[in-house]
Amino acid sequence: MKPTPVFHLKVPTPDFLDLPWDRSITEWEGICIRLAQVATGLSRHPVVFVNYGGELYAIKELPIGKASQEFQALLKMEELRLPSVEPIGHVNFLEPEYRASVLITRYLEGSLPYRTIFMSTSLNRYRQHLLDAMAWLLVQLHLSGIFWGDCSLSNTLFRRDAGMLQAYLVDAETAEITKPRLAPTLRYQDLEIMEVNVTGDIGDLIAAGWINPDLHMADTGLYLRQRYRALWDEVTREETILPGESFRIQERIRALNALGFAVEEIETPLTPQGETVRLRISVTDRNFHRDLLMELTGLEIEEMQARTMINEIRELKSNLSHQRNQSLPLSAAAYYWYENIYKPVTERLVPLIADRLKKQPVNECLETVDPAELYCEILEHKWYLSERAQKDVGHLTAVGDYLNTISSSLANP
Secondary structure (H helix, E strand, C coil): CCCCEEEEECCCCCCCCCCCCCCCHHHCCCCCCCEECCCCCCCCCCEEEEEECCEEEEEEEECCCHHHHHHHHHHHHHHCCCCECCEEEEEEECCCCCCCEEEEEECCCCCECHHHHHHCHHHHHHHCCHHHHHHHHHHHHHHCCEECCCCCCCCEEEEEECCEEEEEECCCCCCEECCCCCCHHHHHHHHHHHHHHHHHHHHHHHHCCCCCCCCCHHHHHHHHHHHHHHHHHHHHCCEEECCCCCHHHHHHHHHHHHCCCCEEEEECCECCCCCCEEEEEEECCCCHHHHHHHHHHCCCCCHHHHHHHHHHHHHHHHHHHHHHCCCCCHHHHHHHHHHHHHHHHHHHHHHHHHHHHHHCCCCCCCCCCCHHHHHHHHHHHHHHHHHHHCCCCCHHHHHHHHHHHHHHHHHCC
16 A cells, blocks of 8 residues: 655645655655755765756655654744755655655755865865864854754755855754753753764765875864854853943944844843943844845845955945045945946856856856855955055956966866
């Protein structure tokens, strides 16, 4: 007897009815025409990817009841705007003998498994940022009261972000959500799990010959621990404000904004002595620059990419205000930047993106095809050229030289 699937899906999404639910997903190869090949990391559960109208979805088979649990955890993370895969739905079966459930998530476009980052020479510049991205991810989860329980590189995907990496949680099977903030004992337990798992993941890469064998494994865990604690302390520390030092409140807010956090609440209770106040600041999600750029231009990109562009817009605002001898609103500078700088540069990059997409499937992403990330690379190249020329060479000169450099490297590998 064929099993009877029961679907619980967000809308609008495909109905997934045409998939061969009468078989385990491990048997779909050769019988399911929607299967897509995607570069993936290691997984303890079977995972396949299906294509509906150019949109890719991950299908993961889990023990009975687990898919619903993970779906709810991912929904909560989505609500909290944490970096995690988007939950689409889950499937269970009416027949009790069918001891499985299925989780459906949207494929994280432009993402890379950690092994791909180390296997591809074109991604060399991103490797040094991998551990920082993991520490940032754990800090964000803990600030939102989430205990991950299985922090590892295998359960994470990475997106390029202005020369750095943004880590995304892809496996929430062991996640537990508490409020308002995770207890220190659980934070330390999660951090210890991350240290052990990531050290093991890096050890596998050394054994495979993808990382220098002289790397000291103890350094990996120590760096993660120190980086996590430094980030946590920077975001959560309290300060004593003396009379006449109220300006330090705005300094603290700007420092948190620079890290990508928006401020939710400020508390300034008096100390027992009654002469000073304690500054406590609560932060929301780490999307400060993303939200600001989205509001100003409509661009929806990663946080560090957005910070790079907001900084450029603010510099442009200052220059235009000086030229026109009047203060220009940030919104006006953003419009000018988008129409006269960002669009012309990215339009020049369209042939490069098209050429890269011909050479590699979009789901492999070994070479950058994201216009925002390419734009950040152009800004870096512009800075290099300007330093060499001792003057601002301009965006279009930089993009022209960037494209010529790539063409030369391809002609003379």
